[in-house]
Amino acid sequence: MPLRASQLGHRSWRRALRQRAVTRRLNYSRNPFDLGDTRLLDELKDRGLVAAITHPELRIHLKKPSCVYSGVDPSASSLHVGNLLPLITLLHFQSYGHKALALIGGATGSIGDPSGRSTERPPLSPSQLQENVAGISAQVHRFFSRGNEYISERKFGKQRATDPGTLEVLNNYDWFKNMGFLEFLRVVGKTARVSVMLARDSVKSRMSTDQGISFTEFSYQLLQAYDFSILYRDHRCRVQVGGSDQWGNIVAGIEMIKRLQSDSGEGTEAAKGADGAFGLTIPLLTTSTGEKFGKSAGNAVWLDETRTPVSEFYQFFFRTADEDVERYLKLFTFLPFDVIAKHMKKHDSNTKSRWAQYILAQEVTELVHGRVALKRAQGSQDILYRRAPRDIKSTEVLDAFDGDHRLVRVSWKDIKGLPVTKIGTMFGLWKSRGEATKAVSKQRSVMITDRKIDDPRDEMIRGDLVDEHIAIIRWGVKHVLILYVDDAYPEESES
Incomplete structure (x- = not known):
């Protein structure tokens, strides 16, 4: 309520004004976000x-x-x-x-x-x-x-x-x-x-x-x-x-x-x-484990889709830890707070569904790469992580991974008889055969399509192909190489 001289004595009025000024200065120092x-x-x-x-x-x-x-x-x-x-x-x-x-x-x-x-x-x-x-x-x-x-x-x-x-x-x-x-x-x-x-x-x-x-x-x-x-x-x-x-x-x-x-x-x-x-x-952003955001694996997640495919970008946010996801929804999206609260309530009711991570990945991918790229990324997500390998169609893979550096077109004669570890190294899944051998022998984290690789000398076979064209080599959860074999019916028979 405004102070009026008619309501107070002259001295009391001036004293009240000074007191109000002091109070405002204290509010400034306590919380500068409470003004205006x-x-x-x-x-x-x-x-x-x-x-x-x-x-x-x-x-x-x-x-x-x-x-x-x-x-x-x-x-x-x-x-x-x-x-x-x-x-x-x-x-x-x-x-x-x-x-x-x-x-x-x-x-x-x-x-x-x-x-x-x-x-x-x-x-x-x-x-x-x-x-x-x-x-x-x-x-x-x-x-x-x-x-x-x-x-x-x-x-x-x-x-x-x-x-x-x-x-x-x-x-x-x-x-x-x-x-x-x-x-x-x-x-x-x-x-x-x-x-x-x-x-x-x-x-x-x-x-x-x-x-x-x-x-x-x-x-x-x-x-x-x-x-x-x-x-x-x-x-x-x-x-x-x-x-x-x-x-x-x-x-x-x-x-x-x-x-x-x-x-x-x-x-x-x-x-x-x-x-x-x-x-x-x-604030400088770190994860709940104290790692610098975006560089936990030593590799930057780029905004340029030729350096980090949109599906990898999507996956980066989808892999957000439960401890971080609500904070990231506030930081990286424009979703209203009441909407975020509803998503978190649904997420907390069944954390295994990763509902909040799904919303985060969807929002940030659309913000940075646009709606068309988001749909492509979600198609890639479906192929790589939700569908059984034998249910995948080659045409779907070509559409979803168009322009993605993880999709490589090869000829069967160029990879026939080669160990899976050598093929993966040739096309950048591993930096060296030594790293590939370690992934197979020690980490035991390599699969091709639906077959686990137990020996670094294991070769790729025709039975690894899905829909007669596609083979997916996986190293753990994050690393993937997709091979599209152009000649589905080579003249020479497989020995």
């Missing part, structure tokens, strides 16, 4: 997508359309599932009417961010870096196009903006390519304080190792900070989103914006404007 109309921040927080924000005024700033950016490191030609959370967070911002800006590190990618690393990244050649930038740029555009389609078709936008914000993909090489070293020192270097740079966790952790940190990596935080200042100045971008390990770099950007504006002579208005620069960090 911030459906977006509330949703991000409830989904587990917020580790920290640089200033509680962010929730007030986001009442009006703003511009939000996240950087992407072009260390490979494709993103992987570990990159999904920043992209999904940007998609949330865009769906609430804010402009999303993805910044590809064409310049900083040649150096490498030392955050979260114990050793320096190997340098990329200019041609490789250019290829990576092009591949990731196209991938980001596809992700947001499919993401907006997913939100619209699934009608997840009821509480969001009527018109989603726009997307722009930029490359920081565009403003660094013509900047000389002296100009960098004059414009950027003078805003930095070495004591503050040394205090960054990414620097301190490396300086305590035998390898130390190179001057190149030490300077990385200045480059990323300058990125934020350029986007702030030229694109009116006020918010940076990054992983928890990016906190120091984000704060460095905000400080650089303040210093550059102050040095430009804009005075108090410049300082006031710099208060409009904010940072939001996302």
